Amino acid sequence: MPESAGCGIAIDMGASHLRFVLASVEGQILKESRERVHSEAGPRGVIAQIREGIARLIQSKNGLGTLRGIAIGVPGGVDPQTGKVVDANNVPGWREEDMGRELEETFRIPVFLDNDANMAAIGEHWRGVARGIENFVFIALGTGIGAGIFVDGRICRGRNGFAGELFRMNLEWPRWTEDFPDTGYLETYVSGLGLAKLGRKVVANGNGDQPSTLADQRDARYIFEALHQGDPGAHALIEQSFVMLGVAVANVVTVLDPELIVFNGGLVKGAPDLLLETVGKVVRKMQPKAPKITLSTLGDKAQIWGALHTLLEPAQQCAIRSAQKCAVT
Numbered sequence: 162m163p164e165s166a167g168c169g170i171a172i173d174m175g176a177s178h179l180r181f182v183l184a185s186v187e188g189q190i191l192k193e194s195r196e197r198v199h200s201e202a203g204p205r206g207v208i209a210q211i212r213e214g215i216a217r218l219i220q221s222k223n224g225l226g227t228l229r230g231i232a233i234g235v236p237g238g239v240d241p242q243t244g245k246v247v248d249a250n251n252v253p254g255w256r257e258e259d260m261g262r263e264l265e266e267t268f269r270i271p272v273f274l275d276n277d278a279n280m281a282a283i284g285e286h287w288r289g290v291a292r293g294i295e296n297f298v299f300i301a302l303g304t305g306i307g308a309g310i311f312v313d314g315r316i317c318r319g320r321n322g323f324a325g326e327l328f329r330m331n332l333e334w335p336r337w338t339e340d341f342p343d344t345g346y347l348e349t350y351v352s353g354l355g356l357a358k359l360g361r362k363v364v365a366n367g368n369g370d371q372p373s374t375l376a377d378q379r380d381a382r383y384i385f386e387a388l389h390q391g392d393p394g395a396h397a398l399i400e401q402s403f404v405m406l407g408v409a410v411a412n413v414v415t416v417l418d419p420e421l422i423v424f425n426g427g428l429v430k431g432a433p434d435l436l437l438e439t440v441g442k443v444v445r446k447m448q449p450k451a452p453k454i455t456l457s458t459l460g461d462k463a464q465i466w467g468a469l470h471t472l473l474e475p476a477q478q479c480a481i482r483s484a485q486k487c488a489v490t
Contacts, residue, residue, distance in 0.1 A: 327347055
């Protein structure tokens with residue numbers, strides 16, 4: 162590759178891991194690394210960890226040309242006015258961190274930030290099953306739940322940058338007066354953390370009458386393992402969760418009327434067929450003109466592809482830019 166071609170860095174700031182990718186301006190992945198997020202170090206520690214990861218990639222890019230920019234998908238809202246990361250649910254104490262500006266000051270190159278589900282939706286529209294589709298909803302179902310929404314070919318971020326934060330959706334109207342400081346209403350039932358917590362009460366061991374010794378884990382993998390081993394409690398819990406997800410999706414369809422719903426994330430991998438069957442059944446029952454419902458073809462690289470596309474497309478860069486508002490014409 163000629164020296165003048167240049168390269169960019171894409172970062173996936175996940176719930177438990179950081180992924181760093183160095184890519185050419187043509188979108189070819191050149192170098193990649195992955196490490197655990199040091200969330201226990203708090204916001205300052207995580208930002209320092211990201212800064213160090215970027216520095217390592219920069220040191221390794223000999224002969225790859227000028228570094229054109231950095232794009233980061235974050236697990237929280239990004240203020241469209243300021244570019245600040247409003248929150249990051251996996252990092253205790255994260256509030257209104259101006260990470261983009263700090264990284265720009267360190268590396269003297271543009272830094273573009275967006276919500277991780279938005280980045281993944283952009284990736285799916287560029288390289289995945291949503292290519293060529295102007296109206297669709299990408300639903301990330303993992304440790305938490307969130308969505309990236311495409312309307313008329315462009316991401317819909319909303320006034321405050323919180324469009325698609327499905328975890329706040331309340332399907333139990335009598336509970337509207339309750340506070341949910343740690344998780345949202347929907348996320349209590351439809352997420353990895355939510356299922357892990359609920360599973361401690363229902364997943365049994367071999368004789369069916371005692372709590373599973375695996376039920377002290379913080380993620381939901383043990384529930385899906387129990388499902389595949391024939392545990393009736395696990396099956397009932399997961400099916401109930403997917404029914405509630407189906408109702409949430411049907412409500413989203415009522416508002417947006419998308420052509421396509423795309424699911425991705427760690428929770429999807431646990432029981433993809435059951436998810437599609439259950440959610441599809443509920444949505445078709447509630448919606449006379451239900452959209453197609455499918456799984457992502459990009460897997461855990463959807464967000465990386467979205468970040469790379471952000472580096473390659475000026476229109477995406479204008480949508481959210483760290484420390485400033487950039488009007489899209």
